[in-house]
Amino acid sequence: MTEAEVVIRSVRVESRIQSLDIARGVALFGILLMNITGFGLPFSYSDPTVYGGAEGANLWVWITTNMMFEGTQRGLFTILFGAGVVLMTRSLEASGRANSQDIYFRRNLWLVLFGIIHAYVLLWLGEILFYYGVTALFVYGLRNAKTRTLLGLAIGGVILTVGLNTLDTLDGLEKHRAFVVADSLKAQGDSLTKEQSGAIEEWQGLVKDWKPDSIKIQKNLDTMRGSYAEIFAYQAPKAAQYQSWGIYRWFFDYFSMMLLGIVLFRAGLFAAERPSRLLWMMVVLGYGVGLTVNYFETATILRNNFSVLSFLESGITYDLGRIPLTMGHLGLLLLFAQSADAGWLKTALSAVGRMAFTNYILTSIICGFFFYGFGLGWYGHLERHQLYYVVGSIWLFQLIVSPLWLKRYRFGPLEWVWRWLTYGVKPVMRVRVRGELG
Secondary structure (H helix, E strand, C coil): CCHHHHHHHHHHHHHCCHHHHHHHHHHHHHHHHHHHHHHHCCCCCCCCCCCCCCCHHHHHHHHHHHHHCCCHHHHHHHHHHHHHHHHHHHHHHHCCCCCHHHHHHHHHHHHHHHHHHHHHCCCCCCCCHHHHHHHHHHHHHHCCCCHHHHHHHHHHHHHHHHHHHHHHHHHHHHHHHHHHHHHHHHHCCCCCCHHHHHHHHHHHHHHHHHCCCHHHHHHHHHHHCCCHHHHHHHHHHHHHHHCCHHHHHHHHHHHHHHHHHHHHHHCCCCCCCCCHHHHHHHHHHHHHHHHHHHHHHHHHHHHCCCCHHHHHHHHHHHHHHHHHHHHHHHHHHHHHHHCCCCHHHHHHHHHHHHCHHHHHHHHHHHHHHHHCCCCCCCCCCCCCCCHHHHHHHHHHHHHHHHHHHHHHECCCHHHHHHHHHHHCCCCCCECCCCCCCC
16 A cells, blocks of 8 residues: 555545534634634633623623633544544554554644644744644553543543642632731731732732733733734743643643543444434533533622632632533534534535644634734724624635535645645645546
8 A cells, every 4th residue: 555545545534424523613613712802802811801892792792602612612622633533543553554653743743833833923822733732642652541541541630630720729819818818907007027018919910910901901902913023022922831831731631631532432422323312411411510610600700890809719610610511512513413404514514624724724814814913903903792703704714615625625735734744745635526537
């Protein structure tokens, strides 16, 4: 079997599971749903009172995304990436290649490089390719582990992630407690110790991080509406932090979700005929637990007028809400993929999912051009709810273009480049039409 035949065979094996592509396409759309505030507004991802509006339609948009989608689309996309690991390794091993391990590591090391380019060249700080590429290197050695071992490690990874998130939250709550004590003494006219003065400064600094003042916001607006060089100088130090310290901080989040994806793939969840009872159970339990937890978190924040303390308190149950809700979303997507309805939409979403790499990077290019100063410069000019007109336009564009592209070509442009770099041989790009020579 030639190198080119191996590449084509790999594609055919992967393309048989349409449900994976559909779910991947929807998750990709969901990631933009959450990331759009990072593209278009300063410091407003979590707190709508900072900028972009927190009343009327703007408030309802925040409530909807906070309750339904926060953290879930990243989780869903990572689960699907883990399932893709099984598909690729099985395909390579079935081909009888002696260098399957080399191909796997080369593929993911290239993904790491793409992630670096995405952050530093396309200037997107919310990028995830770097994290996926690094984490996948550690997943490879577990691909043939027993399912119960994988599940145990996944649960352990979730517990570690929850523990780290809880420690961060408790640290913030402790800073608030120390501030209250010191501020009360100050109000009574008592002299403060160095530690008590420091406690006031620490809490005030934390509040400024959550709710930047007008000077910091204006500086951000001026920078992001400036030249490419100005934006690069502003973003690069943050990208360096996210792709160094960040990989340690969030490794177990990605690691556990990838392992869960492998477990679910082995369990036949993505097979052509899935037991609908199991999927409905995922939907009912996932939404029942996830939406209940997220409702109380959201209500706490609203009741306290978006105070920093309310955000910290809601963070205690963050993972208890997002992980079940992620499973509920997955169950609903697989039920949709299994249904006989909306075949045209499933075909379009499947095409978006097959071109997930290209569409993910294309989204950053489009948003960078639309919002940043070296493009149209719309950064900070739209209200929160108006950003979703941009989201809807990008979704529609990709739903139309992706199927049209795949009628003529086997891969998305970046998928084609990635395979070429991975296998070391140029894949056949065009789909051969009946009657065409060559």
